[in-house]
Amino acid sequence: MTHRVAIVGAGPSGFYAADGLLRANPDLHIDVIDRLPTPFGLVRAGVAPDHQGTKAVVRQFDRLLAQPDLRFAGNIEVGRDLSWEELGEAYDAVIVAIGMVIDKKLGVPGEDLPHVWGSWRFVGWLNGHPDFRTGPDLSKVERVAIIGNGNVALDVARVLAKSADEMAKSDIVPEAGSAIASAPIKDIHVIGRRGPENASFTNNELGEMGRLMRAVAVTDANGLDTIPPASDSTPEKLRKTKNLQILKGFAGNKPGSKSLTVRFLFNSAPVAFAPGVVDLTSGKLEADLVITCIGYAGEAFPRREDFFAVGWAKRGPTGTIPTNRAEGHAVAKQVIDWLAERDPKSGPDILPAAVDAAGWHRIDKHEVAAGSASGRPRVKLTDWQALLDVAQGG
Numbered sequence: 001m002t003h004r005v006a007i008v009g010a011g012p013s014g015f016y017a018a019d020g021l022l023r024a025n026p027d028l029h030i031d032v033i034d035r036l037p038t039p040f041g042l043v044r045a046g047v048a049p050d051h052q053g054t055k056a057v058v059r060q061f062d063r064l065l066a067q068p069d070l071r072f073a074g075n076i077e078v079g080r081d082l083s084w085e086e087l088g089e090a091y092d093a094v095i096v097a098i099g100m101v102i103d104k105k106l107g108v109p110g111e112d113l114p115h116v117w118g119s120w121r122f123v124g125w126l127n128g129h130p131d132f133r134t135g136p137d138l139s140k141v142e143r144v145a146i147i148g149n150g151n152v153a154l155d156v157a158r159v160l161a162k163s164a165d166e167m168a169k170s171d172i173v174p175e176a177g178s179a180i181a182s183a184p185i186k187d188i189h190v191i192g193r194r195g196p197e198n199a200s201f202t203n204n205e206l207g208e209m210g211r212l213m214r215a216v217a218v219t220d221a222n223g224l225d226t227i228p229p230a231s232d233s234t235p236e237k238l239r240k241t242k243n244l245q246i247l248k249g250f251a252g253n254k255p256g257s258k259s260l261t262v263r264f265l266f267n268s269a270p271v272a273f274a275p276g277v278v279d280l281t282s283g284k285l286e287a288d289l290v291i292t293c294i295g296y297a298g299e300a301f302p303r304r305e306d307f308f309a310v311g312w313a314k315r316g317p318t319g320t321i322p323t324n325r326a327e328g329h330a331v332a333k334q335v336i337d338w339l340a341e342r343d344p345k346s347g348p349d350i351l352p353a354a355v356d357a358a359g360w361h362r363i364d365k366h367e368v369a370a371g372s373a374s375g376r377p378r379v380k381l382t383d384w385q386a387l388l389d390v391a392q393g394g
């Protein structure tokens, strides 16, 4: 008899955990379950559509889908289509890799106004997530306020600021791409509640903001000398120092020198939103669209001895894709140790009909073919039924 492990969530942490399990014990049977008919979690639905190099990590995961002992089961939502308890009864161990994608709230008045968007909803729309088929009306948006000082804030600012030519090789959904290209956006503010030395931007992503065709990045020169170069520089200090250097470069740029200006504003937090206006601790700012990029919360799942959390579901919404690798492998080791002391359970296959790896590959092929005519990596299917029809060979 073979042990059976369910991995709930086909994002990076789920795949890295599967990889760790198969390396340690190739005789296991692994079911990777996802609520979407497509695998790869936030690599498909979160990572910015113009960062195709980052998205290329999915090739590693796709290779795992070809392993005979690993079964992809898409379009099954645990908690809806079958319960966590049923999974716990049927499998020898359950790895919880469901991520965290509920937009956090600032808790200030006006946050539920229609022009205030959480980043997950917005990025899901750009990336063709089937839950988010409608984006904001950009037809009259001249001024955008982006709240947050992490890479997601930069992703959002960059995708809004890039020209259609710069997005031509991306897999942004065509409706979002044309809405952005034809929007009258002139000003984007990226707003951080603390000083520039505390921004969590990575150097490459910040530097990219200085190389946009139709947008100039600017900031105030104040506060950019806060970290003196140190001889004992840690990677974190080096990142901050380099960020300040990049921002100093932006401080020398002239606002309005290109058709769009991206303004980095620090030490400023929203206290209220009203139509067309953000009230900041530093004063009032006009904004037709607000996107909050302030982090995520997650869905609850049962904590049991035979359930092992991994990835964002375990450690919260921080860390890049590679962070999940070491952690996924470490959790796989814990699971292997747990299984070593237990006989395999026997019982019927409890999974309802699902989109399997062949179904996903039909979707993949369809999307890639749809993109090839326009030189894009793919044009995503965004409609649930269309995804299911194509998966079934329709």
Ligand SMILES: Cc1cc2nc3c(=O)[nH]c(=O)nc-3n(C[C@H](O)[C@H](O)[C@H](O)COP(=O)(O)OP(=O)(O)OC[C@H]3O[C@@H](n4cnc5c(N)ncnc54)[C@H](O)[C@@H]3O)c2cc1C
Pocket: 008, 009, 010, 011, 012, 013, 014, 033, 034, 035, 036, 039, 040, 041, 042, 043, 046, 047, 048, 051, 054, 076, 077, 078, 079, 097, 098, 099, 100, 101, 123, 152, 155, 310, 311, 312, 313, 318, 319, 320, 321, 322, 324
């Ligand atoms: C907007 C954004 C941009 C990012 N950009 C980058 C980047 O450029 N580079 C980088 O290295 N990292 C980036 N990251 C971080 C990276 O995406 C995460 O580190 C990584 O995706 C976390 O992996 P995970 O497997 O824990 O979660 P996820 O990738 O979120 O995967 C979770 C999976 O679980 C599924 N699921 C959820 N609930 C259920 C359920 N009840 N039943 C079945 N399935 C379920 C979901 O559909 C999803 O497929 C970005 C994150 C975001 C939000």
